[in-house]
Structure formats: structure tokens, C-alpha cells
Amino acid sequence: QKEVEQDPGPLSVPEGAIVSLNCTYSNSAFQYFMWYRQYSRKGPELLMYTYSSGNKEDGRFTAQVDKSSKYISLFIRDSQPSDSATYLCAMRQRNTGNQFYFGTGTSLTVIP
Amino acid sequence: DADVTQTPRNRITKTGKRIMLECSQTKGHDRMYWYRQDPGLGLRLIYYSFDVKDINKGEISDGYSVSRQAQAKFSLSLESAIPNQTALYFCATSDSQGDRGLGGYTFGSGTRLTVV
Numbered sequence: 001q002k003e004v005e006q007d008p009g010p011l012s013v014p015e016g017a018i019v020s021l022n023c024t025y026s027n028s029a030f031q032y033f034m035w036y037r038q039y040s041r042k043g044p045e046l047l048m049y050t051y052s053s054g055n056k057e058d059g060r061f062t063a064q065v066d067k068s069s070k071y072i073s074l075f076i077r078d079s080q081p082s083d084s085a086t087y088l089c090a091m092r093q094r095n096t097g098n099q100f101y102f103g104t105g106t107s108l109t110v111i112p
Numbered sequence: 113d114a115d116v117t118q119t120p121r122n123r124i125t126k127t128g129k130r131i132m133l134e135c136s137q138t139k140g141h142d143r144m145y146w147y148r149q150d151p152g153l154g155l156r157l158i159y160y161s162f163d164v165k166d167i168n169k170g171e172i173s174d175g176y177s178v179s180r181q182a183q184a185k186f187s188l189s190l191e192s193a194i195p196n197q198t199a200l201y202f203c204a205t206s207d208s209q210g211d212r213g214l215g216g217y218t219f220g221s222g223t224r225l226t227v228v
Binding site: 034041042088090100 | 153
């Protein structure tokens with residue numbers, strides 16, 4: 001079983017829709033959770049990070065962590081064509097030397 | 113200029129050849145990483161280095177070697193390239209704030225390597 005599971009999609013939504021992206025994980029010791037956005041032919045860029053359980057909001061983006069269910073989500077409100085990218089979740093334990101485990105990524109297309 | 117620069121951007125090489133991918137950064141970060149990205153498998157860690165004298169194997173280090181020439185430079189070598197090393201390779205950096213879960217990686221734009 002992979003440490004981190006992520007539905008690869010592809011996901012296609014109309015502009016203005018609310019998008020929900022999700023990852024599940026198996027290691028209950030994971031404490032730091034991140035979401036990266038990767039445009040075509042580019043490296044991933046950090047979008048959101050959270051520690052332990054709870055929600056974090058940044059503009060149109062909300063990251064949620066439910067440690068009891070080993071489930072994390074990224075919500076995008078009022079989605080825009082510029083949000084079209086692959087979204088990767090990443091997570092790690094505390095004090096493991098910065099080694100993150102990545103999901104395989106979900107490809108999102110927002111149609112104008 | 114990009115914070116993390118990878119060269120070359122694209123490379124086609126033949127089976128059995130030695131090839132080096134280079135990475136340099138202007139972030140001033142002490143930690144550097146090499147990942148490969150494959151469809152359906154995501155990003156997998158090859159090697160990482162926390163400072164110039166520190167080199168560590170990652171999840172998939174077989175067939176690869178690295179050199180940390182300076183704080184800002186970290187190169188990845190394929191000693192004898194094989195076709196299943198065809199992938200997108202990323203260099204990344206971070207600083208010690210990562211230990212507290214703050215911040216994350218800064219990635220380069222990647223090197224697309226094809227081994228024929």
C-alpha cells in the first residue's frame with residue numbers, strides 16, 4: 001500500500017465551480033501536510049501548508065486535515081482557468097529530516 | 113533568474129552512457145534534494161543533502177550518484193543510463209524551517225531525460 005493515495009483524475013470543471021481535491025494516507029505519524037500546484041513543464045510550487053488537524057484558508061483556497069480519518073482536502077472556490085494544473089499533496093512526520101511523501105497528483109482543468 | 117536552476121532542460125542519451133544533471137540555487141538554503149517524477153508514481157526521492165558534507169540516499173538511489181560541490185550546487189549522475197531511468201527529474205531546496213513544518217520545497221523547472 002502506498003503511503004499517500006491521490007486520485008489522478010483528470011478533473012474538468014466549469015469556471016466558477018468549487019473544486020475539491022483529496023488525498024488519503026496510511027501513516028498516522030504524519031503531522032505536516034502541504035499542497036503543491038504544478039503547471040505543465042514546470043516544477044511544483046507550494047500552495048498551502050498545514051500542521052496537524054484543522055482548516056487553513058488563503059484567498060480562494062482552503063486546506064483541510066482530518067487526522068482521525070487520515071484524509072486531507074484542498075478546496076478551490078470560484079475556480080479560474082488559471083487554476084488548471086496538477087495538484088500534488090505532500091506530507092511527512094515530525095523530525096524526519098524534511099522528507100516528504102507525495103501523492104501522484106490530480107490533473108485539473110477549469111473550462112472558461 | 114530562477115531561484116533553482118536545472119541544466120539541461122531536456123536531454124536524450126543512449127543506454128550505457130554516463131550523464132550528469134546539474135542544479136544550482138540562489139535561495140541560500142542548506143538542504144537540497146533530487147526527485148524523479150513518473151506518471152502514476154508521483155515524485156520519488158533519489159538523494160538528499162543537508163549540507164556540503166552530508167549526503168543521504170532516498171527511496172530510489174540505485175543507479176544514481178550525487179555530488180554536493182558547494183552549498184549552492186548539487187549534481188545528479190547516472191553512471192550507466194538505462195531506459196527505465198527515462199523520467200522528469202527535479203531538484204529542490206529547503207531550509208531548516210522545514211523541521212518545524214514551515215515552508216516547503218522550492219523546485220527547479222525540471223530536466224526531461226530520455227534514455228534510448
